Structure formats: C-alpha cells, structure tokens
Amino acid sequence: MQLISSLIIPTIVLVVIVHGLINQVNIFDSFLKGVKEGLKMTLDIFPTILAMIISINVLLKSNIIIDLTHVLSPVFKVINIPSDIIPLALMRPISGSSSLIIMNNILMTLGPDSYIGRVASVIQGSTDTTIYIIGLYFSSVGIKKIKYALSVGLLADLSCVIIALIMVSLFF
Amino acid sequence: MINYIWGGFFIIGIIYSFITGNTEGINNEILTSASSSVNMILQILPIMCLWLGIMQIASDSGLIKKLSRKITPLITKLFPNIPPEHEALTLISSNIIMNMLGLGNAATPFGLKAMKSMQNLNKEKDTATRSMITFLVINTASVTIIPTTVISFRIIAGSTNPTDIVLVSIITSFLSCIVGLILDRLFYFLRRKKYATNL
DSSP: OHHHHHHHHHHHHHHHHHHHHHTTOOHHHHHHHHHHHHHHHHHHHHHHHHHHHHHHHHHHHTTHHHHHHHHHHHHHHHTTOOGGGHHHHHHTTTOHHHHHHHHHHHHHHHOTTSHHHHHHHHHHHHOOOHHHHHHHHHHHTTOOBOTTHHHHHHHHHHHHHHHHHHHHHHHO | OHHHHHHHHHHHHHHHHHHHTOHHHHHHHHHHHHHHHHHHHHHHHHHHHHHHHHHHHHHHTTHHHHHHHHHHHHHHHHOTTSOTTOHHHHHHHHHHHHHHTTOHHHHHHHHHHHHHHHHHHOSSTTBOOHHHHHHHHHHHHOOOSOOHHHHHHHHHTTOSSTTTTHHHHHHHHHHHHHHHHHHHHHHHHHHTTTTTTOO
C-alpha cells in the first residue's frame, strides 16, 4: 500500500512529461510558467494565512476549544470520533485556511505519523470548504433558496471524517 | 460570513482568556503568530510551485482537456436534468478534473461558469436546481488525487513518509463523494413532492 502511495506522484509526473514531449510542448517553459503562477498564488493567499493564523491561534490559546471538546466529547463518542479531531472536523467545512492551521497544530503536537496525525491529513486533503463553496457558487448566480444543498454537503463532510477514521486504522 | 468567523475567534478567544486569567499566553500569541505565518507560507511555496509547474505542462499539452472529455459521459449520467452535449457538462468535467489534480484555484472559474450555464436552464431564478446541488456535492466532497498542501505540511512536521496518506486520501475522498451523491439522490426523491414545480 505504501508502495502504491509513493508511486502516484512520480507516475503522474512521468505521464505529464511524456505526454508533453509527444505533443511537442515546450515543457521547460511551461513548467517555469506554472512555477511563476505558483509563486503568485502563494503570495495571494499569504494575507489570508496571516490573518487566519492570528485569529485561530488566539482562539486556540484561550483553551476554549479544549474545554468545549471535553463538554462535547460524550456526543462524539457515540459516533466514535476521537476528541483530538473534533476542532478540525468542525472547522473544515467553514474555513480552509483555519482548518489547515488546526491540522498543522495536530501534526506538530501529536506527530504526522500518529493515528490522529494521519486522520487529520486525510480529512484536510479529501474534503473541501463546503459552506464557503456553497456560498460562493450560489451567490454568484443569485440563488437564494438552496433547498437541501447544505444538509447534503455537511452530511458528506461528516461521512468523510468517519471514513477517514476507518480507512487510516485499516491501512496503517 | 468570514467577518463574523474571523472577528468571532478574536472576541471569544480574548474574552475567554480574560475570564480564565490566561492573558499572558494570549498576549504572546498575538505577537508571535504573525511570524509563524511567514514560516507556513514558506513551507507551502515550493510544493505549490512544483505542482503548478507540472500541471502547466499537462494543461499546455492538452492532457487536462483530454481527461475532462474522458469523464464527460459519466458526468452526463450524473446530471439527468442537463441535456446531453450541453456546455454545462463540459464545464463541470473540467472543474472536477482540475480539483482532482489539486488545481483548486484554476478550477473555480470553470465552476462558476458551470453554475451560470446551469442557471440558464433554471426556470425559477432564485431557487437551486437539482443539477446545481449535485454539482456542489461533487465539488465539496472533491475527489483529490494529490493533496499538495497537506503533503508540504507533513514534510515540515518531520513525517518519515509524507506521501503515505495519498492512497488513503484518494479512497476516502472517493467514498465520501459516493456517500454525498447517494444522499443527494435520497434527499431529491424524498423532497421531490415539496419542490414538484422545479426540476
């Protein structure tokens, strides 16, 4: 399994480069163009990251999340969600950058190769900011009645958390 | 919305620390957090640049377009209310492929165009259609093949094998996307009577 995981990125790189050469693309120039795009994009998200880090860290340092997690953990225990993962699960659908920072805190304190560290990585990597996307996409075309979109989106997010917990314990 | 979240974190955090008497910690946190954001951005930068470089080649060589065309027949089945060959289906396919390849920012314009195209088919302009909801479910459950940002954070946290979560991530996001689609179908049929007038 680890082998397949470590083969995915090199395989994609190989396919892309071979396909580019066959189609006579200036692959080196294209690559540089993409790198510049990456530079610009990273700079573009910098203000958001800075803003979110400060506010998330103030919230985390106040210990309110830990205290709340203790209060809420019996509820999550019913569906077997470990309390360390709750802040991430709650923030993931709301804000991508804040959940990223919460994930980073988990990786730094519990370790990236711990069970919770891996689950956090999988949750962060395999679902998107549901509430943000629903807000952005619907408002862009002037939709006000979103019917069952939010319920389905959030239930799918919850299923992602549960599936991540199961899959990580199965694979590692 | 983001105003309330961002401001709310500060307000709740600061007031709670006043109540619990943890003001020293909060004071330090405000001052040191800004510098940790610089570290964080430096961690994301190289992986982001590398991946976007590779994906630029894929886009220039027509590989991304080719992949999008490959999944269009499947997409057509998932959206029974969009006429076959409609441009919305191509836009949706492109958006999904780009999200899969970790090109979230490049995917968004296609997603917005897909919404506009579906809105043209919509009879009640202020109400979401079945197709729009299906599209957003796929989009938010996002089957991601390469979680680039996550990998870069795992590298910095000292993981012995930062990419070992890739396969599990793909399986998890694929399964949760399927769960999302099943729920989408379920909700649609359960509530069909209520919204009988709208597709």
